[in-house]
Amino acid sequence: MRRLIFLLYFISTFLYSCNQTAEKNIDSNFVLCLFNKDESPTSFLLVESLEEEESASVQIPLSTSRIREREYIQKNGFFYRLSNQTSVFTRYQLQGSSLILLDSLQLRNPNFETVSWKDEENLLAVSREDIAERKSQARVYQINVKEMTIVREDTIILPNATDEFWALHVGLVDFAKGDLWLAYSFFKSKGKYGHTTSDTTYYATINYDSFQLKNIQKETRSTYPGGFNIIQSYSFKDKKGDYYFMTNPGIALGNNVKLPTAIFRKKKGQHLVDPTYMINISESIGNHAYGIWYVSDGKAVIRNEQKQLYTDFSNFHSVYQFEYRLVDLKTGVIEKIHFPLDKGTQKENVWSDDNYIYAAIDDSNDEHRVWKYNLQTKEVSKGIKLPNTTSYTVRLDYLK
Template sequence: MRRVVLLLYFISIFLFSCQQPTERNVDPNFVLCLFNKDESPTSFLLVESLDEDKSSTAVQIPLSTSRIREREYIQKHGFFYRLSNRNNVFTKYQIQGSSLVLVDSLQLNNSNFETFSWIDDEHLVAVSREDVQEKKSQARVYQIDVKSMKIVRQDTIILPYATDEFWALHVGLVHVDKDDLWLAYSFFKSKGKYGHTTSDTTYYATLDYRSFQLKNIQKETRSTYPGGFNIIQSYSFEDEKGDYYFMTNPGIALGNNIKLPTAIFRKMKGQSLVDEAFMIDISAAVGNHAYGLWYVGEGKAIIRNEQKELYTDFSNHHSVYQFEYRLVDLASGKIEKIPFPLDKGTQKENVWSDKKYIYAAIDDANDDHRVWKYNLQTKEVTKGIKLPSSTNYTVRLDYLK
């Protein structure tokens, strides 16, 4: 017990060591997570509006001095949940005035969390990789009640691994549809300085969510590395009809199996199998891999693609101003470029839409850090709110309401 108490104290004081900035009256609609220059703390920027308006009130809250993994939080209705892969504690925070305050914590049995999904406003399902024993690829599934901060249920799932060469498990997506628990996963192996490379097959497992018994496994060989570390970046969504769309990410920044394409797939509402007749080949259309998938309404989604002629390898992939934003028509497969400035950085949760505008927080080559707007009807690009001059890198943009 003493160890747990000390750990919670460490998390609340160090990881989210919120200082008291000048008190200002602000009812924020949005929060941006910023990495700042000169190794200064990561911070939250709370704003009322994303429009370019000098009179808009903003409050900046310093977070941890750590520059790594400060983006890995989940936001829901103004609460922030930290599901860290560095420890086994699930924490809940709330903004009070100009501070981020620890509300509650929950001890888990695992770290290495990769993916989560909301069942409803009060329950989320999170999946972690368990320690591998005898080359058994194990996933630990938790359902958490975030209102009471209690584990509703948990269990270990053993998924048959692919080959003796590829047996380390990556679970990129989890989705609950009525009584079915659906997982999208692949297998990888260690590979030199790039860390890993992924096998050439994606697997979709459907389980009975009441018993965790495996019902079927579906294979996909046209692409690999489904989803990703979605605590940091979105790779899936449900549309208005309840159909579930998701992206595979085999590019150099994630799956590192660049011979296969980035693609968008679909699992229709009420179906346990992925629709084999539907595939949007992103790489064939743009000549590059893409990372991140955000729904903007009316059958359209945003992707964020690299430009392979602008970076050397993984060492500078994140720091080169190369990333473009494109609008995908899910019905026709048509992909068109949005004329935003080139962006830098991998794994950014920086896109939001109110179905009239697309908003993207971009760090451009002129060291201008701001939110840009794209009008979905007129296709006009305009400037939004400018971020503090101390900003080096914008990693998240969340709507709080």
């Protein structure tokens, strides 16, 4: 007998809250976050399997707002939300058939762009601040998610780039050997597209005990490292512990389209990015890409645009144009995965095990489905079909 799932409903402007239903035993392996056609609240869908025969008929309403409902983190059976609007960090746990609000923290800063786990219990959250004063500053919070306490809160002062490009984008953060490593760039406002990014990426290494800046490495091969990673992945560590990340200068993020989307590497235990390593995605496929997910065996998936199919940023997200490609991180060879064309930006919708790549796709036939790619045979097949009320799939997360 299929074990049913929980009901939750967020009713507060500042916090999620939820309605409990009758307690039932559940053991879901995956959660999908869906937008709905009738503009009703965004929903969670929990399922035990991504296979085609899996039945999925229950949508669980989340919030009444359609703004950034996808900004949540899940780890070790807990769900966390870091709200850019309210600066509130909240923690939930699945109990029976309900998602229970356990605790919350009020932070001082909005504009959180990137998070990273320092260890199993401590989350590092980085925001930019003092935009109005034109100071290149970032604030780092270390949050113990078990105790729900702020362990540490510090301001990092980074040198300004130029008078023209002064607004700070902190796209990536990593912690290794007692040092904090940040990848960032600078941008400026520009017309209807909002902003454009300078032609340089910076990598800063900071002693975590003293918070003293140790060094800054400059990167001119590409720009706009990472992105809003509470929503979409732009980095990962492979089985050896090497740290891979992607720059995103295309129209949807950095808006400096003359520079290429590229993959870079920082080897385990190192703070300097390897100057001899770069996979130039744009040169290989003629387009920019957004989002990168580790597969296994030295490979990763990227999600790329097709510039011949959209007009400008006004229809960028609504055109069925996005492809998925498999990148060999050792050789740089990039292969197309023959999934249906997808739509939408900032999607955390890819997961992989040792056998398959799974991607939740919204195709031009208005079908919303998880598709499978066999890593051995390279065959594409259908996975679970999502409810007919779905208009857009924004997340696919593995819960175990």
